[in-house]
Amino acid sequence: MLMNRYLYDGTADGLLSAIAWILEEEPDPQQVALVERENTLFEEGFFIGTDVILAESLFFRLRKQTPDAAHTLYSFMLAEKEGMETSLLHYISLAFRYGDKVNGYLTHSAVQEIVAIAKKAGRELHRMKGLLRFEKLRDGAYLAKMEPDHNIIHPLAYHFRTRLRAQHWFLYDVKRRTAARWSNGTLQFGTIEQFTTPPLSDDEKKVQAMWQTFFKTIAIPDRKNARLQKSNMPMKYWKYLTEKQG
Amino acid sequence: MDTLAKLQILSGAARYDASCASSGSKREVPSCGTGNTSQSGICHSWSDDGRCISLLKILLSNDCRYDCAYCVNRSTNSVERASFTAREVVDLTLDFYRRNYIEGLFLSSAVMQSPDVTMERMVRVVETLRTEEHFGGYIHLKIIPGCSSELVRKAGLYADRISVNIELPSQVSLQRLAPQKHKDSILEPMALIGREINSSLVERQADRRAPRFAPAGQSTQMIIGASPENDFQILRLSQGLYKKMNLKRVYYSAYVPVSADNRLPVLAAPPLLREHRLYQADWLLRFYGFSAEEILSDDLPNLDETFDPKTAWALRHPEFFPVEINRADYATLLRVPGIGVTSAKRIIAARRFSAITPEGMKKIGVVIKRAKYFITSSGRSFEKPDQTPALIRQQLLLGEGYGAPPPRQLVFPGLFA
Numbered sequence: 001m002l003m004n005r006y007l008y009d010g011t012a013d014g015l016l017s018a019i020a021w022i023l024e025e026e027p028d029p030q031q032v033a034l035v036e037r038e039n040t041l042f043e044e045g046f047f048i049g050t051d052v053i054l055a056e057s058l059f060f061r062l063r064k065q066t067p068d069a070a071h072t073l074y075s076f077m078l079a080e081k082e083g084m085e086t087s088l089l090h091y092i093s094l095a096f097r098y099g100d101k102v103n104g105y106l107t108h109s110a111v112q113e114i115v116a117i118a119k120k121a122g123r124e125l126h127r128m129k130g131l132l133r134f135e136k137l138r139d140g141a142y143l144a145k146m147e148p149d150h151n152i153i154h155p156l157a158y159h160f161r162t163r164l165r166a167q168h169w170f171l172y173d174v175k176r177r178t179a180a181r182w183s184n185g186t187l188q189f190g191t192i193e194q195f196t197t198p199p200l201s202d203d204e205k206k207v208q209a210m211w212q213t214f215f216k217t218i219a220i221p222d223r224k225n226a227r228l229q230k231s232n233m234p235m236k237y238w239k240y241l242t243e244k245q246g
Numbered sequence: 247m248d249t250l251a252k253l254q255i256l257s258g259a260a261r262y263d264a265s266c267a268s269s270g271s272k273r274e275v276p277s278c279g280t281g282n283t284s285q286s287g288i289c290h291s292w293s294d295d296g297r298c299i300s301l302l303k304i305l306l307s308n309d310c311r312y313d314c315a316y317c318v319n320r321s322t323n324s325v326e327r328a329s330f331t332a333r334e335v336v337d338l339t340l341d342f343y344r345r346n347y348i349e350g351l352f353l354s355s356a357v358m359q360s361p362d363v364t365m366e367r368m369v370r371v372v373e374t375l376r377t378e379e380h381f382g383g384y385i386h387l388k389i390i391p392g393c394s395s396e397l398v399r400k401a402g403l404y405a406d407r408i409s410v411n412i413e414l415p416s417q418v419s420l421q422r423l424a425p426q427k428h429k430d431s432i433l434e435p436m437a438l439i440g441r442e443i444n445s446s447l448v449e450r451q452a453d454r455r456a457p458r459f460a461p462a463g464q465s466t467q468m469i470i471g472a473s474p475e476n477d478f479q480i481l482r483l484s485q486g487l488y489k490k491m492n493l494k495r496v497y498y499s500a501y502v503p504v505s506a507d508n509r510l511p512v513l514a515a516p517p518l519l520r521e522h523r524l525y526q527a528d529w530l531l532r533f534y535g536f537s538a539e540e541i542l543s544d545d546l547p548n549l550d551e552t553f554d555p556k557t558a559w560a561l562r563h564p565e566f567f568p569v570e571i572n573r574a575d576y577a578t579l580l581r582v583p584g585i586g587v588t589s590a591k592r593i594i595a596a597r598r599f600s601a602i603t604p605e606g607m608k609k610i611g612v613v614i615k616r617a618k619y620f621i622t623s624s625g626r627s628f629e630k631p632d633q634t635p636a637l638i639r640q641q642l643l644l645g646e647g648y649g650a651p652p653p654r655q656l657v658f659p660g661l662f663a
Contacts, residue, residue: 104595106610107602130290130300134345142344160346166280167344207341210250217258218303219293222502222516228296232289242347243291 005045007037008085012077016055018048019089023058029093034085062095069095069102075118078125078150087113121150128152129159131233133242134169135208136201141168141183143198145240147175154180154189161187208242215243247328249338255328259308259319260354262504263411263467264497268300268349268384270462271406279380281343281350283406283462288349301352301386302342306330306368310356314413314424316472318504319356329358332371339375343383350384350406351375361392361431369397372404384462389439391431398435399459402442407462407494410435412487415480419473423509439464440492463494470524471501471517472510476547481527481538488531498524523549530555533587534580557583557642560620561635567620568627572601584616604628616642 004026008018018034026032037047063070069092076088090110095102105111134142142164153173157180160169164182171180172195181188238244269287289298307329308319318325335353342348353371358364368387375381387405389398401408410432414420417429439460446459466487470480484496500516527549530536534556541555542548550558560567560583569582571593579590589612596602596610601624607614614621618628619638633641 098599101595101598104592105599106592107596107600107606109609112609126286126288129284130288130346130349132346136345144346162275163282164280164344164346165275166278206250207345210253210338211342211345211347213250213254214257214302215291215293215299217254218261218299219295219297220261220502221295223295223297223500223518225296226294229292229294232292232296232298241291242345 003031003033006032006034007043007045007047008034009050010036011050013052013055014048014050015085015088016058017051018085019092020054020058021048021051022089023093023096030090032086032089034089036082036085058092062092066095066099066102068100072103072115072118075121075125076114078121078152078155079117080151081117084113084117086110121152124148124150125152125155127237128156131237131241132156132160132171133240134164135242136204138199138201140201141170143170143172145172145174147236147239148173151176151178153178156180157182157187157189208245212243212245249330249334252328252330252334253304253338255326256305256308256330257303259325259356260303260305260352262318262499262502263303263352263354263388264499265386265409265465265467265495266298266300266303266352267386267407267462267465267495270494271384273382273384273406273461275382276380279382280340281381281383283350283382283384290346290348300349301384302339302348302350303352304330304335304338304354306335306353306355306364306371307358308356309358311359312357312424312426314427315505315507315509316414316423316469316501320505323505332367332374335371336374336379339383340379340381343381348383350386352386352388354388355390357390361390362394362397365390365393365397365401369400369404372401376404386462389435391427391435393435395435395438398438399442402439402459403457405460407465408439408460409465409467410439412436412466412468412483414473415468415470415475415483416473419475423473436464436466436487436491436493443492463492465493465495465497467497467499469501470498470521471513477520477524477527477549478538478542478544478547480524481531481542484528485531485538496528498528519551520549523551523555527555535577552643553639554583556581557616561639564635568622568631569620570622570625571607572597572624582617582620584613584618584620589613615645 006018006022008014022029022032022034037043059070062073087110091114094105094108094111098105102111103115106115128146128148132144132146134144136142153171157171161182168183172192177192179190179192267287268283269285271283272285273283275282287300289300291299293299309327309329310319310321313321339351353368355364355368372385372387375385385405386407386409387401389401389408389410391410412432413424413427420427420429442459443463446457449456450458487493487496498521500518500521501513502516503513527541530541531538541559549555566581569578576590576594579585579593592610592612593602596606604623614628619633619641621628
């Protein structure tokens with residue numbers, strides 16, 4: 001059976017408004033495919049233009065009717081995964097049909113794919129809440145650099161906005177060149193074109209040496225287990241870990 | 247002595263305490279303060295032994311009056327001694343917390359002049375953190391057996407979790423290896439803490455502003471392999487602690503030979519496999535609805551080395567199987583080897599939509615390499631039906647990575663395509 005094929009412009013808003021349009025117009029969204037427009041001459045499919053209001057209202061309705069699915073969708077978007085549009089469309093149509101129970105429908109491939117990707121993003125977010133390391137700068141602010149697989153700077157910043165609200169800090173995603181800044185009770189996000197590491201505060205190296213010492217002595221020598229350490233804390237995160245330097 | 251040198255001594259002396267949990271407490275950031283706690287707990291690093299680091303785990307002092315045979319800090323052991331000042335611990339905690347190295351502080355201590363003097367100094371550290379520095383992060387405080395109940399109460403008001411170490415699984419062993427510690431001085435504060443936690447919960451139901459007492463509960467730890475108790479005795483003790491004392495966790499710590507003493511066994515290495523099996527059995531007690539008497543008995547007093555305790559139970563109870571995954575209730579699913587809490591919940595959620603097939607099991611992420619011998623789906627077996635426990639035992643041993651790894655088979659891609 002030939003599926004109806006729809007196209008959108010490749011943006012997040014475009015994706016959500018296309019899904020909203022299809023859910024409204026198509027009798028059976030499960031039989032429909034949605035892909036990003038490639039702008040080739042012979043591309044087949046019907047293009048749906050971006051409508052920000054439609055996109056927002058879709059997310060709003062989802063959050064109201066099924067908060068679990070809305071949360072899954074949020075985490076899924078952090079993964080910046082390409083080529084999953086059709087699965088996402090099917091997932092959201094099922095979410096409106098089944099409500100919060102939908103995440104249990106793991107025998108359905110669309111649900112399984114979307115939930116798996118969202119879970120992975122959520123796992124890295126939780127991990128980075130622990131593995132992020134701040135360094136104190138000469139002006140008294142704190143800076144943390146990271147290169148996460150998922151685009152988690154927003155929810156990560158919300159976590160530290162509460163936890164470390166008494167200090168000034170920056171988060172910098174080196175891979176995406178995005179930054180978050182918390183200062184005087186306001187949180188701001190932006191991009192950084194040219195990054196130069198500012199000078200560290202005078203006592204910073206002393207505190208780092210204490211942490212490195214603690215890290216070394218807290219391990220029981222008779223129980224050394226490098227494999228377990230690496231499986232809990234993959235080496236891709238070591239680059240910015242204070243305890244793994246020097 | 248500078249703080250760095252003290253830290254080296256007093257973190258090295260604290261590393262044999264197993265607990266590092268930072269979960270179970272929901273504390274908001276105090277106004278104009280720093281730090282909160284996360285209900286699920288957060289690990290911040292993993293040390294070279296693979297264990298999670300979430301708390302700054304240190305002793306206030308390792309200068310001990312007691313002479314417990316198993317302990318690295320025993321008074322007759324010739325190790326370098328050091329003691330932190332309260333200010334040093336407070337500053338270390340805040341410096342580490344602000345850089346996101348840690349979730350909070352786990353403070354314990356050797357017994358200095360007396361239990362009361364020691365406990366008072368420990369309480370002063372956390373009091374400073376909470377009331378002067380407005381620190382809202384996680385605090386785990388060890389209770390020194392023999393200290394006054396007033397200090398225990400104070401500790402519970404500042405800390406998220408408090409714990410009294412039971413040290414050894416029986417009174418006889420305690421007497422032999424730790425003659426200065428008495429069973430009563432350990433069990434009394436445990437019971438007191440249990441009562442205080444309960445009454446604080448009751449008070450908070452009436453008035454939400456009533457003070458919380460150790461909101462993350464109490465835990466304890468015992469050393470495994472330094473004394474002759476069998477696993478059945480240990481599990482029954484843990485079961486009693488969970489049921490009667492309302493403990494959150496019992497930690498088991500494989501005995502690491504840290505000093506030569508003719509009262510102690512000579513071990514080539516710490517009994518890590520035994521510790522692992524005890525943790526598995528402990529999980530069965532807390533989350534899987536098993537009793538100690540189902541897992542072990544007087545005739546079978548020690549846990550199987552080859553199989554995990556649930557698989558060992560299943561092999562002894564063929565009459566319980568096979569379990570039909572599309573009909574069995576949650577408690578029954580939990581008894582299937584290879585199906586844990588997550589898998590059982592997923593099975594129940596997924597079968598609301600349609601019957602689960604063997605392929606469906608894979609899709610929802612249930613690993614069936616062990617479960618397949620014990621389940622049916624809509625009446626169909628995953629393996630040849632009616633296999634004897636002996637045969638299942640053999641197949642589990644062959645195929646599941648128990649014992650020696652199977653020889654590697656070479657695969658030539660495309661040869662059979």
